[in-house]
Amino acid sequence: MINQLILGDNLEVLKKIESETVDMIYLDPPFFSNRNYEVIWGDKGEIRSFQDRWAGGIEHYIAWLKERVEQMHRILKPTGSFFLHCDWHANAEIKVEILNKIFGSSNFQNEIIWSYKRYTAASKRFQNLHDTIFWYSKSKKHIFNEQREAYGENSGKKDSHYKKDEKGNWFRWQKRKNKEPYKVYLSDGRRVGDVWEMSIINASAKERIGYPTQKPEKLLERIISCSTNEKDLILDPFVGGGTTIAVAEKLNRKWIGIDQSVQAVKVTDLRLQKDLNLFSKPYVVQLHKYDYDELRNRKAFEFETWIIEQFGGIPNKKQHGDFGIDGKTKENTPIQVKRSDNIGRNVIDNFKSAIERFDKTLYNKNITDKKTTGFIIAFSFGRGAVAEVARLKNKENIIIELIPVSKIVPIALKPKLTVIFNDLGTDNKNLRKIEFIAQAESESGIEFFAWNWKFNKEKGFSPEILLDKTGKQTYKFKAGSHKIAIKVIDTEGLENIEIINLKVNGKIKQTD
Numbered sequence: 001m002i003n004q005l006i007l008g009d010n011l012e013v014l015k016k017i018e019s020e021t022v023d024m025i026y027l028d029p030p031f032f033s034n035r036n037y038e039v040i041w042g043d044k045g046e047i048r049s050f051q052d053r054w055a056g057g058i059e060h061y062i063a064w065l066k067e068r069v070e071q072m073h074r075i076l077k078p079t080g081s082f083f084l085h086c087d088w089h090a091n092a093e094i095k096v097e098i099l100n101k102i103f104g105s106s107n108f109q110n111e112i113i114w115s116y117k118r119y120t121a122a123s124k125r126f127q128n129l130h131d132t133i134f135w136y137s138k139s140k141k142h143i144f145n146e147q148r149e150a151y152g153e154n155s156g157k158k159d160s161h162y163k164k165d166e167k168g169n170w171f172r173w174q175k176r177k178n179k180e181p182y183k184v185y186l187s188d189g190r191r192v193g194d195v196w197e198m199s200i201i202n203a204s205a206k207e208r209i210g211y212p213t214q215k216p217e218k219l220l221e222r223i224i225s226c227s228t229n230e231k232d233l234i235l236d237p238f239v240g241g242g243t244t245i246a247v248a249e250k251l252n253r254k255w256i257g258i259d260q261s262v263q264a265v266k267v268t269d270l271r272l273q274k275d276l277n278l279f280s281k282p283y284v285v286q287l288h289k290y291d292y293d294e295l296r297n298r299k300a301f302e303f304e305t306w307i308i309e310q311f312g313g314i315p316n317k318k319q320h321g322d323f324g325i326d327g328k329t330k331e332n333t334p335i336q337v338k339r340s341d342n343i344g345r346n347v348i349d350n351f352k353s354a355i356e357r358f359d360k361t362l363y364n365k366n367i368t369d370k371k372t373t374g375f376i377i378a379f380s381f382g383r384g385a386v387a388e389v390a391r392l393k394n395k396e397n398i399i400i401e402l403i404p405v406s407k408i409v410p411i412a413l414k415p416k417l418t419v420i421f422n423d424l425g426t427d428n429k430n431l432r433k434i435e436f437i438a439q440a441e442s443e444s445g446i447e448f449f450a451w452n453w454k455f456n457k458e459k460g461f462s463p464e465i466l467l468d469k470t471g472k473q474t475y476k477f478k479a480g481s482h483k484i485a486i487k488v489i490d491t492e493g494l495e496n497i498e499i500i501n502l503k504v505n506g507k508i509k510q511t512d
Helices: 012-017 044-053 057-075 093-103 218-226 245-250 262-274 292-296 299-309 345-358 361-366 382-397
Strands: 003-007 022-027 076-086 108-115 130-137 172-174 180-185 195-197 233-236 254-260 283-286 335-339 373-380 399-404 416-426 432-441 446-452 463-467 472-477 480-490 497-504 508-511
Touching: 003 262, 012 057, 012 254, 022 057, 022 218, 022 254, 057 076, 057 093, 076 093, 076 218, 093 108, 093 130, 108 382, 108 432, 172 480, 172 497, 218 245, 233 245, 245 254, 245 262, 254 262, 262 446, 299 335, 299 373, 335 345, 345 361, 345 373, 345 382, 345 399, 373 480, 382 399, 416 480, 432 446, 432 480, 432 497, 463 472, 472 480
Parallel strands: 003 254, 003 283, 022 076, 022 233, 108 195, 233 254, 335 373, 373 399
Antiparallel strands: 076 130, 108 130, 172 180, 416 432, 432 472, 446 463, 446 480, 480 497, 497 508
16 A cells, blocks of 8 residues: 545545554544634635534534544554544543444553643643543554653662673663563663653754644654554544654554645645655655646556546556557446547547457447447547547447546646745855745645755755745855755645756856
């Protein structure tokens, strides 16, 4: 299975996933809290989901979440684990009304407390400084990998039970019933309990992307490590800032991420691009609409396979010796794919000969039964092709169907992007300060921009700024040649990139 980032309503996506195929699910759904605070990205998908979730009070919220958890329970393997992240607003209702009823109270493993420190304001009650993570398993066969954490500095060294071995490592003897004692080393750390003290992401943290409720990678590392092994499949149905997906990738797990928000999906996509290396696994981003240019420029065999599967057909596994037939329907009707526009009559003539040679018995039977003898999929068809298909049907009872790609998957044009820049002079360190202004157009509207100040074509787009709503940035450059890349994302999730080559000396000059 290839890793997937999916834009859409997670309930509808979950319904399409095969039962008992996922090893671990972590979800951090919107808390039952202040409504304005809940809307983070502010795009159409998130607002639509927000309105649906808040059609009624707590009963409606529980019902909204419960039907999703029911689907998650269905797709979880018998050895799988389920972690639900929540806070005090509805944790009691979630445990009693959803988790105990769906998973069964006997499969409750832990109520994990994530404890953190932050500024505490004056109040007439204690400030909330923790979240709750409920861990349930699908069965008693669940995976559990013991987790350890380091002792405090110098801990144990002043304890009389600890001594040094011949290599200078601190250890103590651990007794066992009717067995020889064994050595426990201080460096092994202690077993982790159900209270996890971990810092929240502060304003200067390297992993911070600007997502208000972003969870620290360390938290997800522990959850994923304790409940899965390498190559297991992780699902996050509320992707948010993409931390689960980023950590799953680093820990060599397979993954599926779902979110209703275009921004959540695309920010996660850019976050993955930033960390790409030789060991990164391929993944696909599934949007509501597909970029026409990207589809037209895909490798031919890759596109043929993909579009036939989208059509509901079975693609050929081999690329040659197929009589010009790229796949077939479940009824064995031949399919041919042309990754081009304005298909002419010659394609129809060649296809007619190919389908007759491919299976003459089926070909003749389809003619007799007045059924389709073959399908041609292309981006568009010329007048000659359309006329010949009509003639074959009317004069010879040969039915060939012409299927535009846009009838199989929705297509849109990517946004237009231009970038201008202004020289703001040098600072006291002789660095050249340049203002960049990105101007973009899209029929659907613009969501955000991302910036890569040291673009390297071989490494790909690796953004230093992930989420820019204004399209305006200022950066300081040393003298020399620089390559800057800017991406724009529209409300459909389609993107475009502009690459600027600058030479900074006495003057600023844009080069080819």
